[in-house]
Amino acid sequence: MAINAVLLAVIIMLGLSLSRVHVVLSLLIGALAGGLLAGLGITDTLEAFQEGIRNGAQIALSYALLGAFAVAIAHSGLPQSLAGAVIKRIDAGGTSGMIKYMLFAGLITMSCFSQNLIPIHIAFIPLLVPPLLLAFNRMQIDRRLIACLLTFGLVTTYMFIPYGFGDIYLNQIMLKNVGEAGIDITDISVVKAMAIPALGMLIGLLIAVFISYRKPRHYQQVAIDKEAHDAAVEGDALSKTAASAQSQSKLKTLVALAAIVTAFVVQLYTDSLLLGSMFGFGVFMATGVVKWRDADGVFNDGIKLMAMIGFIMITAQGFAEVMKATEQIQPLVDGAASLFAGNKAIAAFIMLAIGLIVTMGIGSSFSTIPILAAIYVPLCISLGFSPLATVAIIGTAGALGDAGSPASDSTLGPTSGLNIDGQHDHIKDSVVPTFIHYNIPLLIFGWIAAMML
Numbered sequence: 001m002a003i004n005a006v007l008l009a010v011i012i013m014l015g016l017s018l019s020r021v022h023v024v025l026s027l028l029i030g031a032l033a034g035g036l037l038a039g040l041g042i043t044d045t046l047e048a049f050q051e052g053i054r055n056g057a058q059i060a061l062s063y064a065l066l067g068a069f070a071v072a073i074a075h076s077g078l079p080q081s082l083a084g085a086v087i088k089r090i091d092a093g094g095t096s097g098m099i100k101y102m103l104f105a106g107l108i109t110m111s112c113f114s115q116n117l118i119p120i121h122i123a124f125i126p127l128l129v130p131p132l133l134l135a136f137n138r139m140q141i142d143r144r145l146i147a148c149l150l151t152f153g154l155v156t157t158y159m160f161i162p163y164g165f166g167d168i169y170l171n172q173i174m175l176k177n178v179g180e181a182g183i184d185i186t187d188i189s190v191v192k193a194m195a196i197p198a199l200g201m202l203i204g205l206l207i208a209v210f211i212s213y214r215k216p217r218h219y220q221q222v223a224i225d226k227e228a229h230d231a232a233v234e235g236d237a238l239s240k241t242a243a244s245a246q247s248q249s250k251l252k253t254l255v256a257l258a259a260i261v262t263a264f265v266v267q268l269y270t271d272s273l274l275l276g277s278m279f280g281f282g283v284f285m286a287t288g289v290v291k292w293r294d295a296d297g298v299f300n301d302g303i304k305l306m307a308m309i310g311f312i313m314i315t316a317q318g319f320a321e322v323m324k325a326t327e328q329i330q331p332l333v334d335g336a337a338s339l340f341a342g343n344k345a346i347a348a349f350i351m352l353a354i355g356l357i358v359t360m361g362i363g364s365s366f367s368t369i370p371i372l373a374a375i376y377v378p379l380c381i382s383l384g385f386s387p388l389a390t391v392a393i394i395g396t397a398g399a400l401g402d403a404g405s406p407a408s409d410s411t412l413g414p415t416s417g418l419n420i421d422g423q424h425d426h427i428k429d430s431v432v433p434t435f436i437h438y439n440i441p442l443l444i445f446g447w448i449a450a451m452m453l
Helices: 005-018 023-037 041-055 057-075 078-093 097-113 121-128 130-138 143-156 165-180 190-212 223-241 243-270 273-287 292-325 329-340 344-362 365-383 387-399 409-418 426-452
Strands: none
Touching (some): 041 292, 057 292, 121 409, 143 426, 165 387, 190 387, 243 273, 292 365, 329 344, 344 387, 409 426
């Protein structure tokens, strides 16, 4: 019996990704293999791929402008000032439990805001976390817990709250692809669909905080930790010794806050993250916080920050378009439906598990959705899942594996800040802890959502 072209393409893409072949190249090779096996020919395969790329261009451009906005916020000095203020509070308050939990709450809040209210993604971590490492060491905080705190905010908010990166994931990618695959999305509430999976993430966080990493862990006092700590404190002190410096610092902080509010309001009223980011960046330029002569450099740095994510997402759209063009999704769905024999419980679990594997390989939940939606929507319809349950399955399957993937920003970001002194291993201290505490609960609660909705 001939192998299904869609199945082969996914296997090749996933195998290459897990073998550490670059994700963009893996998606391209997988799409070519699937198209050729289906008899499309090289020309038709490439045309379908290019059509998919065009569909993903707006998302990639939104990411590029978000990157520029993130760099502009960093350029304003707001994250550095925040780090200095936090360190001064810690130094004054000692190492009490209250201070520790306030610090945890602050890190989670900043991580959540970085996805929705202040959409700067992981850009804040290298600025905010290194100056705090000395304080973490003094309080003997397990850095695996810090990785879990940061990853919780980076993942949970975009998969649950439809603003900022959540708007891209839930509305521009997931609902758009689900609708194109054959489901009426008019009355679907993504918040309702993703509420139960988000609860699973919260439970994983509480386990990490109060059970897994509650005990003290000792780290060496490394010179670079003290240097980062002192630089933040000195920067905060300098801003208070000179009136002009203090005034300038306050002005930049106010401008940064105004830019954030502007971006949020514009996005809210226009339903366009692209316009929100553009107007937010414009506030920085109009007020002179980002000088006209520096605008090109800031903008280019922002594009570099988000370029790889954008390339992966538009390539995934191309991959999904080729899969649709093969016209072999329906035979694959029919075969899978007969294999499950109408057992929705087993089908939901396997779909979620496949999403975990695919996202672990690709490293981006945003790029996984177009691939999964093309296959899962017809399968869910054939098995009798409700539209809300279908959205919950696809949204959870896409997010599964983001936490815990070695190639994901949700693990690479925390490592970039926590390993500045060489005492935090990416795999053992970021990937494994976040995989255990988030992927397992997300798999369980995603399955519960599929059964209940």
